[in-house]
Amino acid sequence: MYYKLTYHNSVDKKQVGDFFLCGAQKLDIGQTNCCELRLPESSDFEPVVFATILCKQEGKGYFIIRRTDFHELQINGKRLNICQSLKDGDLISFVVDGKIISLLFSMYNDGEYSASMGVVYKKYKPNRKIQYGIAGIAFLALLISALSMCFRKDYHILRHENIDAYAASIYHIHVDSVYLLQDSIINGKVEEQMLEAIALDRQVAGTCFLTCDSLFVTARHCVEPWINDEDWNGISYDDKMSPAVRLATMAETRNMMLGEEKYKVKAHCIISKGLELYEYYSTDFHFNKSRDQVVCLGTDQHPIYWRTIVPLASRRDMELGDFAYVESKGLKGNLQLADMKDMKAFRKQADKDIVAIGFPLNDNQEEGICAKAFGNSQNVELVKNDSEIAGCIQMSAPINPGNSGGPVLAKIQDRILVIGIVSKADGQATQGTFWAVPSTEIVSLKQRGGNIIDTLIFRR
Numbered sequence: 001m002y003y004k005l006t007y008h009n010s011v012d013k014k015q016v017g018d019f020f021l022c023g024a025q026k027l028d029i030g031q032t033n034c035c036e037l038r039l040p041e042s043s044d045f046e047p048v049v050f051a052t053i054l055c056k057q058e059g060k061g062y063f064i065i066r067r068t069d070f071h072e073l074q075i076n077g078k079r080l081n082i083c084q085s086l087k088d089g090d091l092i093s094f095v096v097d098g099k100i101i102s103l104l105f106s107m108y109n110d111g112e113y114s115a116s117m118g119v120v121y122k123k124y125k126p127n128r129k130i131q132y133g134i135a136g137i138a139f140l141a142l143l144i145s146a147l148s149m150c151f152r153k154d155y156h157i158l159r160h161e162n163i164d165a166y167a168a169s170i171y172h173i174h175v176d177s178v179y180l181l182q183d184s185i186i187n188g189k190v191e192e193q194m195l196e197a198i199a200l201d202r203q204v205a206g207t208c209f210l211t212c213d214s215l216f217v218t219a220r221h222c223v224e225p226w227i228n229d230e231d232w233n234g235i236s237y238d239d240k241m242s243p244a245v246r247l248a249t250m251a252e253t254r255n256m257m258l259g260e261e262k263y264k265v266k267a268h269c270i271i272s273k274g275l276e277l278y279e280y281y282s283t284d285f286h287f288n289k290s291r292d293q294v295v296c297l298g299t300d301q302h303p304i305y306w307r308t309i310v311p312l313a314s315r316r317d318m319e320l321g322d323f324a325y326v327e328s329k330g331l332k333g334n335l336q337l338a339d340m341k342d343m344k345a346f347r348k349q350a351d352k353d354i355v356a357i358g359f360p361l362n363d364n365q366e367e368g369i370c371a372k373a374f375g376n377s378q379n380v381e382l383v384k385n386d387s388e389i390a391g392c393i394q395m396s397a398p399i400n401p402g403n404s405g406g407p408v409l410a411k412i413q414d415r416i417l418v419i420g421i422v423s424k425a426d427g428q429a430t431q432g433t434f435w436a437v438p439s440t441e442i443v444s445l446k447q448r449g450g451n452i453i454d455t456l457i458f459r460r
Contacts, residue, residue: 002113002120003053003062008091009102011040020103021120023113024275027053029094029103030067032199034176042096045070047199049176050094053086057275062086062107071095157411158355159374166409166416167370169333170357171276173208173218173405175225175267176200180247183262195263198243200225207358207406207422208271210333216271216278217337217442218405219423220309220324223269223282224248227309227322234297234304245306252294252305278328285324286450288441292321319392322423323437325446335407337439338417343389346412346419347380356397356422356434358406373397375432377410377419388444392435393420399434408436 002023007015020037028035031047041047049067056063065083066073073080074093086092088107093100111122180196206222221228226248231240237249244267251263267282291309298304309321338346346352356373375397381390395408399422408420420436445452 001055001059001107001109002111003086003108004106005037005092005103006106007102008104009093009100011096011099011101021113021118022053023115024055024059025115026272026277028067029053033201034199034203039094039101040096042071044097046197048197049199051080051092054277055275056085059275064092157351157353158409158416161411161416163355163357163372163409163416166335166357166407169210169335170359170370170406171208171210171216171271171273172205172359173222173269173271174203174205175223175244175269175282176203177268178225178244178247179266179268180251181264181266183264196247198247200243204244205359205361205402206404207402209335209357209405209407209418210328210331211418212333212336214328214332215325215442215446216280216328216331217323217325217407217418217421219421219437220285220287220322221423222405223285223324224267224287226265227307234306236298236302236304249297249304249306252307253303256294256303256305280326282324285326286445287324288321288445288452290321290452319423319435320437320441322392323421323441325442335409335418336415337443338410338412338419339443340387340389340440342412342415342417343380343419343438343440344382344386346377346410347382349412351411352377352379354395354397354408354410354419356395356399356403356406356408356436358399358403358422360400361402373399373403377408377436380438389438389440392423392437395420395434395436396432397434398432403434 002021004019004021006019007017010016027037028049029037029039029051030049031039031041032049035049039050048070050071051067051073052065053062054065063083063085064080066080072095075084076091086105088105090105091102092105093102111120113120177197177199179194181192182195183190184193204222204225206219208216208218210216225242226244229242229245232238232245233240237246248265251265254263255261269280269282271278271280292307294305294307296303296305309319354375354377356375357370359369360371375395378394380393382388383390403422406422407418408422409416410419418439420438423435423437
């Protein structure tokens with residue numbers, strides 16, 4: 001199954017009749033660089049994503065989701081509010097600066113479209129003998145692989161466990177846009193007013209996982225990309241400052257000057273895997289902000305305030321705040337978080353083997369396949385009364401950018417549990433060494449209702 005979008009009406013009359021093919025892949029339509037189908041940019045608004053077309057989970061059709069409030073989107077002349085199923089022959093219209101661009105939606109079931117090759121492969125009657133032969137070869141290869149696993153000398157305990165069973169609970173997560181908001185009183189009610197919206201040219205990508213108690217868990221810097229920035233000089237708003245950090249420092253600085261929390265930033269987050277797609281805002285997630293620092297940067301004449309969890313020499317506990325979770329509705333994974341009792345048992349056992357699962361970025365900074373990185377953990381340090389873990393856990397495994405937010409698994413007694421979340425908050429993930437936020441931080445925050453806020457001001 002695939003579909004074709006044909007220009008029925010366009011600002012450029014020469015474009016009428018041109019078409020765009022797509023199959024099961026997600027298709028973004030809009031003005032940003034990440035859009036597969038580009039529309040002319042507006043003279044009044046920043047470039048945005050107008051809409052996204054997705055294949056239905058059962059693979060029997062498509063639906064379209066509206067992604068912006070700044071431009072009108074119509075289906076057969078009627079305004080689209082949020083989302084709608086698409087039928088063959090539907091006319092999708094976009095209004096840009098008062099001009100209408102219309103695309104005719106045509107759906108086909110005579111083959112499959114290959115995005116990498118740019119061609120449609122027509123359906124054919126399968127050859128059963130070839131299929132049975134391939135199945136036989138695959139079974140034989142599997143048998144040989146199983147025998148080799150049994151006889152090779154490999155003592156990493158998790159290599160002999162069915163870790164692939166947890167891949168169903170591992171998801172991509174990325175942030176595609178950031179918003180600066182202001183609380184305003186409208187008709188006697190406090191409402192959020194959007195001051196600025198930025199679509200990120202370089203989207204922040206990481207890993208997310210779904211627990212057995214219906215929590216999407218990830219690293220906080222994968223949800224709030226403004227809490228760490230290694231390139232900004234901290235003095236002024238220069239070119240190396242990321243758009244997300246710029247908006248965040250603007251909000252924090254204005255709040256400090258006013259003496260009240262009136263401005264804030266939020267990010268649009270997309271959690272996806274295959275045909276599954278879930279959209280959240282960073283404000284939907286729960287964090288532990290009790291270890292945050294609001295640091296005063298800039299100059300004495302022009303101070304810039306910035307909320308961060310980048311650890312300082314005197315605050316090695318700050319990196320423990322690099323986690324986030326949101327409660328999902330109607331979803332349930334197969335990953336279980338280790339509690340304090342489990343972590344004490346892990347601390348005592350001799351086996352410290354771990355495996356980190358995630359979507360490492362390739363050399364082109366593009367999301368790759370779900371991969372496992374086997375390694376080991378250092379000792380888990382506790383505070384004096386043994387009631388809490390003192391800091392992030394140092395681990396060794398060949399992880400890459402994109403693994404951030406992914407789960408770290410360990411076998412504790414007879415169970416495989418999540419003992420940590422991959423973090424890069426301290427910027428020391430080099431030569432196979434990284435830090436993981438212990439899972440007990442999430443368990444503790446959830447038991448407290450998901451809200452702990454206590455901010456400390458620091459001048460540097």
